[in-house]
Amino acid sequence: MAGGGDDAAAARNKMVVPKRHVTGFPTEEDMEVVVGTVRLGVPAGSTSAVLVKNLYLSCDPWMRGRMSRHDEGATAPGLDFVIGETMVNYGVGKVIDSTHAELTAGDLVWGMSGWEEYTLVTQPESLFKINHTELPLSYYTGVLGMAGLTAYAGFMEVGRPKRGDFVFVSAASGAVGQVAGQLAKIAGCYVVGSAGSDEKVDLLKTKFGFNDAFNYKSETNLTAVLKRCLPDGIDIYFDNVGGATLDTALLHMRQGGRVVVCGMISQYNLEEPDGLRNMFYIIPKAVRVEGFNVGGYFHMYSRFEEEMAGYIKEEKVVVVEDVVEGIESAPAALIGLFSGRNVGKQLVALARE
């Protein structure tokens, strides 16, 4: 019976909690896995809550910012992780019990859940019911979830591509980059990507259909490589890394170009961010540099889900995932994002069903 959780069976619940606030480069030891118990039902009297069994957890770069201690107002403080409390982030799960009007036991959902085996979601409006169960469920941690919607909103709504545009995507084999680049191809653009290993560069060219790609770690001169790969300049730069890559791209923008500022993973572990010295050039070139985050675009999720599911079925968008098994593997998987250890979308599989 829905909402009868006070009498429900109890189960073990392993969870990942932060041990301390992080400055500089995070390590696995900044988190720990602790074991608790959970009642497998929504407590009596909770009129709109959902008990979710978590199946897949998403590892996302923005989690790094939430590990730091913030001054008031610096970022949205409600998103910061709380020391000793289960980390909250996007995931895929199965509804075990629900008092929410639109979700019932057995439904598959994605949205904000916990880094633990079971989560009592008390704000179920942050959960989306999964409609395309014929596709791999794990895709809802990435291409059909937050990362995919981020790429779609950023590239299509902020970048406003035109056929023939020259597009540059950094961190291009990552969860957002791989989708942004493939959307650029669908839009008829010429797409160049950067990534941090030859293996990833090969993926960009052979699997994701980028026109060109380069390994930023083995290139000594970013200016030269951008001139070589994009001799006519850049119409849209989809920025996932910030820092020197952004600064160099600013020099190479074309008249009326757009810089879609999605993330700055190169900067998240620095005590002081790198200084950008080329912003002046946005004046003569009339370049728009626009920051955005997916929070402003969830209203278009339904349309996005249908469109993206179609691209996946037509193989216009392919997906590369990096999957680790078990909640004990989650801290290392998250840390790996910041050294680029992952190849493709990083996620943690807790259970499959």
Next chain:
Amino acid sequence: MAGGGDDAAAARNKMVVPKRHVTGFPTEEDMEVVVGTVRLGVPAGSTSAVLVKNLYLSCDPWMRGRMSRHDEGATAPGLDFVIGETMVNYGVGKVIDSTHAELTAGDLVWGMSGWEEYTLVTQPESLFKINHTELPLSYYTGVLGMAGLTAYAGFMEVGRPKRGDFVFVSAASGAVGQVAGQLAKIAGCYVVGSAGSDEKVDLLKTKFGFNDAFNYKSETNLTAVLKRCLPDGIDIYFDNVGGATLDTALLHMRQGGRVVVCGMISQYNLEEPDGLRNMFYIIPKAVRVEGFNVGGYFHMYSRFEEEMAGYIKEEKVVVVEDVVEGIESAPAALIGLFSGRNVGKQLVALARE
């Protein structure tokens, strides 16, 4: 007879020419006034040229960039000044002779002319006929010319103000800033300006109707003064200065804010620009930072001229000019822009009629 310049009388023509390319802070000695002669007519055979007697020259910050030696592609090289050749910039003049279909002797015009007494304009499509001769002619070097159109296009088209927006304008008593701030008031915004002397701050509050203003040279903590003057943050930052002011404003933008990047006068004389360290914050706040220049907006000049002339007649826009007399005064007037010596729109009067 139009186009009979080969037989026309000759006149003295004093002109300002650059002596060398500039690095760092420019000085008067980087230019010199030389004396030549000019025939007071369009040469026979010139089918579309205009001989202009220059009445007012405009001193504009963007002239600094054109004094430097540029690598290919860094800025539009066609705009750079040529050593030993008369400097070209916006001015107001009277047509002496013309073979252009739409201009005849006696017409008053503004547009690209020379820093000299008489200029043979061979690209007269860059000249606009002055329609509101009942207003001070000198206004067409500023509020009714390039600076005014820059403020109008930047604030209205790029900034897209909404009633009640919190607006910050830097270099706010200057040619562009004073118009941007008054347009913000007309649009129903709350407007704060910064300037470099108490006299200018007083002008902002008492003459231009800014809600608040501060002297950035006497404030030791830019963060604190922005928090004090704009405690709820900034919806539109109209940036004329770049550097630390821009970097601090980035920290104080509101959700969905717009940074209209019009100029960076604090940076033009630096060997290496200051690094911007706060660009990350455009991501969580979804801030748009848009560079623009007036070059993309001349198509709206007619509409702008009518609207702005109306505001001036209604005294919704007032004008403060800093006028020096004679072409010998032009180099010092230009240099004065970079130390903020001028109070209001800097221009040079060559002749009045």
